[in-house]
Amino acid sequence: xxxxxxxxxxxxxxxxxxxxxxxxxxxxxxxxxxxxxxxxxxxxxxxxxxxxxxxxxxxxxxxxxxxxxxxxxxxxxxxxxxxxxxxxxxxxxxxxxxxxxxxxxxxxxxxxxxxxxxxxxxxxxxxxxxxxxxxxxxxxxxxxxxxxxxxxxxxxxxxxxxxxxxxxxxxxxxxxxxxxxxxxxxxxxxxxxxxxxxxxxxxxxxxxxxxxxxxxxxxxxxxxxxxxxxxxxxxxxxxxxxxxxxxxxxxxxxxxxxxxxxxxxxxxxxxxxxxxxxxxxxxxxxxxxxxxxxxxxxxxxxxxxxxxxxxxx
Ligand code: ING
Numbered sequence: 001x002x003x004x005x006x007x008x009x010x011x012x013x014x015x016x017x018x019x020x021x022x023x024x025x026x027x028x029x030x031x032x033x034x035x036x037x038x039x040x041x042x043x044x045x046x047x048x049x050x051x052x053x054x055x056x057x058x059x060x061x062x063x064x065x066x067x068x069x070x071x072x073x074x075x076x077x078x079x080x081x082x083x084x085x086x087x088x089x090x091x092x093x094x095x096x097x098x099x100x101x102x103x104x105x106x107x108x109x110x111x112x113x114x115x116x117x118x119x120x121x122x123x124x125x126x127x128x129x130x131x132x133x134x135x136x137x138x139x140x141x142x143x144x145x146x147x148x149x150x151x152x153x154x155x156x157x158x159x160x161x162x163x164x165x166x167x168x169x170x171x172x173x174x175x176x177x178x179x180x181x182x183x184x185x186x187x188x189x190x191x192x193x194x195x196x197x198x199x200x201x202x203x204x205x206x207x208x209x210x211x212x213x214x215x216x217x218x219x220x221x222x223x224x225x226x227x228x229x230x231x232x233x234x235x236x237x238x239x240x241x242x243x244x245x246x247x248x249x250x251x252x253x254x255x256x257x258x259x260x261x262x263x264x265x266x267x268x269x270x271x272x273x274x275x276x277x278x279x280x281x282x283x284x285x286x287x288x289x290x291x292x293x294x295x296x297x298x299x300x301x302x303x304x305x306x307x308x309x310x311x312x313x
Contacts, residue, residue, distance in 0.1 A: 003079035003277045005163050007191075007232050008035035008043045008171070011249035013062045013266035015052045016237035021077035024050055029084050029107030034269045036088045041117065042163070043085075046234040046249075047095035047172045048110065050077065051196040052098075052283055053236065055145045065149060069099035069108060073121070091162065093170055095195040097125070097150075110150045112169045112195065113165075114160060121244075123160045126153030129180070133165050137198055141203040141260040146173075157183040165190040165276045172196040178220045178226065180302070185227030186289065190254075190276050192229050197236040200244035212246050217258065225256030228282030230274055238265040255278030259313075 009032040015024055028045055035043045048054075056066045062063070073096065074082045085092055096248060098111035130152060132144030157180060159168040168184035175194050184192055187313075201210055215221070224231040237247035249253035250261040251272045258269040 004273050005042060005165075005243060005276055006038065006040040006271060006273045007249070007251060008036065008038065008040040008269050008271040009232050009234040009249040009260070009262070010043050010045050010232050011247060011262045011263075011264075011266075011268045011270070012046045012049055012236050013268075014237065014240040014245070015050075015218075017052050018243050019052070021050050024290075025077055025081050028081050030087065031267055031269050032081065032084055033091070035271060038269070038271050039092055043090055043092040044091060044193045044195065044234045045094045046236040046277050047112070047118050047197050048097055048236065049094055050096050051134045051197065051213065052240045053243070053245065055132065055149050056142045058138065058143055058145065065098060065108075068149075069097040071099050071294055073113060076203055082115065082119045083116070085115060091117045092170060093193040093195065108269055109153060109173055110146065111153075112168070112171055112193075114162070114163075114169060114193070116162070122162060123158060123169070124155060125158065125171065126151075126155050127174060128153045128157070129173040129177050131173040132167040138213060141201065142199060144199070144203070151204070157187075159187045159189050160183055163276065167191045167193065170194045170232075172198065175223065176215070178223065180234045181223035181227045181229065181231075185229060185287075189229045190279055191229050191274075191304065192223070192227075193233075194231070195234045197235070198246045200246045213248050216246060216248055220250070220252055222258040224252045224254055224289060225282070227255045228279035228287050230254055230276065230279065236263070237264070254282050 010187045095112045098109045112125045114123045116122045118182035121270045130146040132146045158307045166188045168182045168189045220231045231297040247265040260269045260272045
């Protein structure tokens with residue numbers, strides 16, 4: 001059982017509307033090589049890594065929208081990344097907009113894949129928690145139209161056996177919801193990988209800018225600790241055509257401690273030699289789910305979606 005694994009979070013700086021996939025993939029390959037130079041065997045890239053964060057724009061033309069989606073994976077644009085990773089023997093997480101054909105119908109998902117060191121796709125995840133709105137809000141500072149452009153993921157929160165451990169994935173807003181980590185925690189996850197594109201301002205409610213990073217880290221540190229799992233998170237960061245995204249890409253131990261974090265809002269690799277067994281003591285003591293959870297009291301969590309005030313009489 002290999003205990004230690006050098007993992008990298010490859011933060012991607014801004015991808016502008018004018019940036020084509022080929023130029024972005026070159027940046028990803030450069031970071032893959034940097035991670036390799038440090039001895040990393042797994043690299044986490046970001047959400048929607050191949051294009052700008054297009055859900056900030058209102059579009060109605062299906063062809064214009066679909067231009068942001070990948071019809072197959074790998075494809076001509078991403079093949080250089082798959083080939084280099086195979087050459088180096090490195091696995092990776094990659095987020096992208098997926099145009100899937102299922103039962104003769106087209107479906108649009110915010111997707112991530114897990115690719116093994118042999119260059120083959122091990123698993124796929126489709127974003128469950130889609131933030132924002134689906135209506136046009138032209139007066140807002142920026143729009144957040146993931147509910148318009150993506151369908152809710154239909155794969156649940158799967159995990160895979162990799163590197164002698166159990167690994168899972170989620171995407172961006174998923175990291176804010178404790179249910180995301182808990183489902184994977186109940187499946188024994190030792191590592192959760194994720195990418196995020198998070199605006200550095202709140203277009204819908206004025207709040208101090210420092211809260212963007214605070215809530216980002218709070219959510220992931222809590223998820224890591226409460227499930228005894230590593231969390232490796234890669235941001236798309238910086239100003240994309242003037243629209244700012246937070247950085248803060250980081251590697252979080254099962255204790256909840258941040259062991260490595262990006263300093264910039266540009267392409268930046270952070271890495272750490274992760275003890276993938278570190279979470280075992282947490283899973284066997286404070287968060288021994290079998291010994292301590294009381295599911296007979298948790299029914300509302302899956303029976304009720306929204307808030308229904310129910311004060312005792
Ligand atoms: N981005 C943001 C995120 O969850 C967001 C959306 C920002 C929601 C701030 C709420 C508050 O980090 C994505 N892509 O989900």
